[in-house]
Amino acid sequence: MRLARTIQLAAAIAAWVLTTTSVPAAQTNVAVAANFTAAAKEIAAAFRAKTGHEAVLSFGSSGQFYSQITQGAPFQVLLSADDARPKKLVDDGLAVPGSNFTYAVGKLVLWSKTPNLVKGEATLKAASFAKLSIINPVAAPYGAAAVETMKSLKVYDMLKPKLVEGATVIQAYQFVETGNAELGFVALSQLTGPATGSRWLVPQELYSPIRQDAVLLKSGASNEAATGFIAFLKSPEARVIIEKYGYVLDGQS
Amino acid sequence: MDGLADDIWQSVRLTVELAAVTTVILLLVGTPLAWWLARSKAWWTEAIAAVIALPLVLPPTVLGFYLLVTLGPNGPGGWIAGLWGGRTLAFTFEGLVVGSVLYSMPFVVQPIRNAFAAIGDRPLEVAATLRASPRRTFWTVAVPLARPGFLTGAVLGFAHTVGEFGLVLMIGGNIPGQTKVLSVAIFDYVEASRWREANILAGGMVIFAFAVILAMTLIDKRSAAVRP
Numbered sequence: 153m154r155l156a157r158t159i160q161l162a163a164a165i166a167a168w169v170l171t172t173t174s175v176p177a178a179q180t181n182v183a184v185a186a187n188f189t190a191a192a193k194e195i196a197a198a199f200r201a202k203t204g205h206e207a208v209l210s211f212g213s214s215g216q217f218y219s220q221i222t223q224g225a226p227f228q229v230l231l232s233a234d235d236a237r238p239k240k241l242v243d244d245g246l247a248v249p250g251s252n253f254t255y256a257v258g259k260l261v262l263w264s265k266t267p268n269l270v271k272g273e274a275t276l277k278a279a280s281f282a283k284l285s286i287i288n289p290v291a292a293p294y295g296a297a298a299v300e301t302m303k304s305l306k307v308y309d310m311l312k313p314k315l316v317e318g319a320t321v322i323q324a325y326q327f328v329e330t331g332n333a334e335l336g337f338v339a340l341s342q343l344t345g346p347a348t349g350s351r352w353l354v355p356q357e358l359y360s361p362i363r364q365d366a367v368l369l370k371s372g373a374s375n376e377a378a379t380g381f382i383a384f385l386k387s388p389e390a391r392v393i394i395e396k397y398g399y400v401l402d403g404q405s
Numbered sequence: 406m407d408g409l410a411d412d413i414w415q416s417v418r419l420t421v422e423l424a425a426v427t428t429v430i431l432l433l434v435g436t437p438l439a440w441w442l443a444r445s446k447a448w449w450t451e452a453i454a455a456v457i458a459l460p461l462v463l464p465p466t467v468l469g470f471y472l473l474v475t476l477g478p479n480g481p482g483g484w485i486a487g488l489w490g491g492r493t494l495a496f497t498f499e500g501l502v503v504g505s506v507l508y509s510m511p512f513v514v515q516p517i518r519n520a521f522a523a524i525g526d527r528p529l530e531v532a533a534t535l536r537a538s539p540r541r542t543f544w545t546v547a548v549p550l551a552r553p554g555f556l557t558g559a560v561l562g563f564a565h566t567v568g569e570f571g572l573v574l575m576i577g578g579n580i581p582g583q584t585k586v587l588s589v590a591i592f593d594y595v596e597a598s599r600w601r602e603a604n605i606l607a608g609g610m611v612i613f614a615f616a617v618i619l620a621m622t623l624i625d626k627r628s629a630a631v632r633p
Contacts, residue, residue: 219595
């Protein structure tokens with residue numbers, strides 16, 4: 153009897169403590185396409201400073217994340233490198249319908265560490281190099297855009313034997329960075345540091361726009377940090393960061 | 406379906422080639438090394454043994470990272486590739502062989518070393534008293550006695566090379582017929598959400614691994630029966 157009363161009292165005290173202290177910050181796991189790594193880190197820091205919520209970021213290829221999410225990976229938000237996979241997740245019933253939106257439009261760059269090596273499309277047509285690195289075109293949109301560019305310039309068949317594939321944009325970048333490939337198609341967002349070597353910003357008419365979509369997964373629908381992160385991604389504060397990292401915002405070009 | 410079969414066979418052939426070449430090289434290099442490790446009394450023997458064993462405990466990404474740098478145009482690999490007019494050993498079959506030899510070395514050297522060590526001094530001394538030259542002793546006494554060790558080393562080295570992934574992903578560049586081995590092909594299919602193909606390959610790998618482990622156990626059993 154006395155025990156029951158003690159428990160009741162303890163429960164009452166606990167309830168009172170919980171209601172008077174501030175709500176603890178929520179946490180969300182966000183899967184981020186590798187090309188968006190640097191920008192996402194800065195956005196997550198700004199998000200934490202503004203809301204107190206924690207966005208825990210994982211980086212990889214969009215294809216890999218799609219596979220993992222269909223198998224119940226514990227992500228609440230996906231920042232994909234394409235618009236097809238977020239849409240597919242909605243169709244699969246794994247993401248909240250209508251929550252997918254374009255957070256950034258990616259730009260493709262042909263880049264080399266060697267000064268004067270890259271001089272625009274002429275470089276591709278001359279093909280005086282041994283290896284050209286791209287991202288796996290099946291799994292990553294930047295790879296598909298690179299293939300599309302080469303096809304638009306009618307040099308794909310000629311260059312095919314020289315192509316090496318990285319699993320993510322980061323790997324494709326490293327092949328060039330270490331000098332193993334003389335040049336490579338990478339995301340403009342990876343070249344935000346001091347300008348070294350030579351580069352060619354591929355004209356938009358040579359490839360379909362790389363629309364990078366974000367989507368809220370069903371597991372995050374009631375997670376304050378997840379919905380907050382999606383909202384924050386649309387805020388002017390986040391858009392400034394996104395532009396700073398070499399992306400174009402939706403509706404501009 | 407035909408396209409799929411071609412892709413898969415190309416990866417299978419490449420993987421078997423890589424594993425076979427690696428195993429042969431490791432037997433040639435690893436045998437004298439294992440002999441020296443087993444017989445040497447020098448204080449730094451164990452230090453060398455530890456260096457050889459490093460790939461057992463290091464993540465393949467560590468080896469992959471250093472190889473990407475050393476095989477590249479600014480490292481020794483670039484110089485070697487220059488001998489036949491290449492720029493880099495990365496993205497080549499030869500580069501994968503270099504990586505696999507380093508990566509699978511402990512799996513070949515250690516069983517052979519243990520087999521040599523298990524022989525002990527006595528049989529070799531007996532052979533010497535019967536006026537056999539050291540070379541003859543090695544070939545007619547040590548090698549036959551260490552046969553199970555060679556078998557274990559060869560099977561393990563082969564299987565381990567077949568199972569390589571991180572290293573190949575980092576230095577290979579995913580070139581069909583050159584560096585796209587089975588483990589990377591599976592990774593590719595999963596990335597592309599082509600699960601049927603991934604399933605076929607992964608299932609095959611499971612059966613292969615099971616066969617290897619079973620073979621190993623049987624070799625062990627037989628050698629135990631042979632030992633006095």
